[in-house]
Amino acid sequence: xxxxxxxxxxxxxxxxxxxxxxxxxxxxxxxxxxxxxxxxxxxxxxxxxxxxxxxxxxxxxxxxxxxxxxxxxxxxxxxxxxxxxxxxxxxxxxxxxxxxxxxxxxxxxxxxxxxxxxxxxxxxxxxxxxxxxxxxxxxxxxxxxxxxxxxxxxxxxxxxxxxxxxxxxxxxxxxxxxxxxxxxxxxxxxxxxxxxxxxxxxxxxxxxxxxxxxxxxxxxxxxxxxxxxxxxxxxxxxxxxxxxxxxxxxxxxxxxxxxxxxxxxxxxx
Amino acid sequence: xxxxxxxxxxxxxxxxxxxxxxxxxxxxxxxxxxxxxxxxxxxxxxxxxxxxxxxxxxxxxxxxxxxxxxxxxxxxxxxxxxxxxxxxxxxxxxxxxxxxxxxxxxxxxxxxxxxxxxxxxxxxxxxxxxxxxxxxxxxxxxxxxxxxxxxxxxxxxxxxxxxxxxxxxxxxxxxxxxxxxxxxxxxxxxxxxxxxxxxxxxxxxxxxxxxxxxxxxxxxxxxxxxxxxxxxxx
Numbered sequence: 387x388x389x390x391x392x393x394x395x396x397x398x399x400x401x402x403x404x405x406x407x408x409x410x411x412x413x414x415x416x417x418x419x420x421x422x423x424x425x426x427x428x429x430x431x432x433x434x435x436x437x438x439x440x441x442x443x444x445x446x447x448x449x450x451x452x453x454x455x456x457x458x459x460x461x462x463x464x465x466x467x468x469x470x471x472x473x474x475x476x477x478x479x480x481x482x483x484x485x486x487x488x489x490x491x492x493x494x495x496x497x498x499x500x501x502x503x504x505x506x507x508x509x510x511x512x513x514x515x516x517x518x519x520x521x522x523x524x525x526x527x528x529x530x531x532x533x534x535x536x537x538x539x540x541x542x543x544x545x546x547x548x549x550x551x552x553x554x555x556x557x558x559x560x561x562x563x564x565x566x567x568x569x570x571x572x573x574x575x576x577x578x579x580x581x582x583x584x585x586x587x588x589x590x591x592x593x594x595x596x597x598x599x600x601x602x603x604x605x606x607x608x609x610x611x612x613x614x615x616x617x618x619x620x621x622x623x624x625x626x627x628x629x630x631x632x633x634x635x636x637x638x639x640x641x642x643x644x645x646x647x648x649x650x651x652x653x654x655x
Numbered sequence: 656x657x658x659x660x661x662x663x664x665x666x667x668x669x670x671x672x673x674x675x676x677x678x679x680x681x682x683x684x685x686x687x688x689x690x691x692x693x694x695x696x697x698x699x700x701x702x703x704x705x706x707x708x709x710x711x712x713x714x715x716x717x718x719x720x721x722x723x724x725x726x727x728x729x730x731x732x733x734x735x736x737x738x739x740x741x742x743x744x745x746x747x748x749x750x751x752x753x754x755x756x757x758x759x760x761x762x763x764x765x766x767x768x769x770x771x772x773x774x775x776x777x778x779x780x781x782x783x784x785x786x787x788x789x790x791x792x793x794x795x796x797x798x799x800x801x802x803x804x805x806x807x808x809x810x811x812x813x814x815x816x817x818x819x820x821x822x823x824x825x826x827x828x829x830x831x832x833x834x835x836x837x838x839x840x841x842x843x844x845x846x847x848x849x850x851x852x853x854x855x856x857x858x859x860x861x862x863x864x865x866x867x868x869x870x871x872x873x874x875x876x877x878x879x880x881x882x883x884x885x886x887x888x889x
Contacts, residue, residue, distance in 0.1 A: 487776070488772065488773065488776055489757065489769040489772055489773065490768050490769055490771065490772030490773075490775075490811075491766065491768060491769060491772075494761050494763070496761065496762070497760060497761050500760075530763070530766065530796075530797045531763075
């Protein structure tokens, strides 16, 4: 695979001769081994979704969160090392709470993302600390400009704003699927709504899962949209169920279409 | 007063010991300047009018008769100062600094609410050591014109109009009767000037000239009325 570190990968505070810090890249690998996390910025809100593999049959369902509320107007979904992610979320909560206490308004999304990124980045600078093994997807609503946004912070400490982003095991096929969705049409009215977003994310997760032949999993979804009053909340359970049923049916229908297409081709020969 | 030599006294007696000094000077250190004052701020349709007198006193001596009690915190955010001149100047400097840092970090125009909360935080956390009553007024893209009153102790309240300083007590009735919602710029300016003149007429710690600042989206307009042209005579 990638070139071995051969001595330059022992510490975060060492560059390799070709200008890479291997520890950060290894941290990204840790994220790549974990359950897929997806986020989409829809016309009227942001939807976050995480696939949680059920590692143990004895686990109580719907416990062990991956998506956290940082403030009423912000939510974070994490994937990778869950314990690292909790630390990042804890810091995000502090930042949001301090900001509001000092300045009297909810923390603006860019500022929150920048602060989280700065915190994650700090851990890539010291020989005595290791980088976080998590990617955080941040859904946030700006109470002053009334705009919602989706951002992701990677283990290296970079943050970008996205229409759709994915992290974790299935991120490559997920990104391909996300690109097919109407998220960035020239006319904003043509973009999909948050409700549709929930269904599409459920479909993408289920689509990827078959490919991976992985363990049984749970779906955790949250949204921050007009319907939720611009507050970060879990998507109502019954709606998730509805979306999963729709998703499974949509995948079956798509497979049948593929099969019937193949049959048509054969007949022409 | 030499606090080291005081005998412990029952609270009732302590409360009334003031040697004839006014409420303002009692809490000041000897020689400290007081902006015993009249300040006010009234929002109107497109912005805010802030006004203040210009007298700074130490006891009965007028240290400065043309001082500027309306300080700029940011492009469109201003602050009227009353109480200890040193305390309010220090507070204004801090808030100005924090606001400019915030504007750079967030990349947006800071709101009047933010400035008010910053000031409130400082006033409340240090309430034992400060004697400062401020009024924050300004224009921002979110709330348009707004005014926040931060009296002694560090409460922060958004108000339809705010009065402050020792002279304000004499004009509450006047402003209550003359204030109307939805006034235009000229009407609001007249009200501010009239009210402050009346306060200056009755309050010994207020006087000099009237300074006003009109803050709108377009910018800030500073004006002053000399002492011999006040709407209501001294």
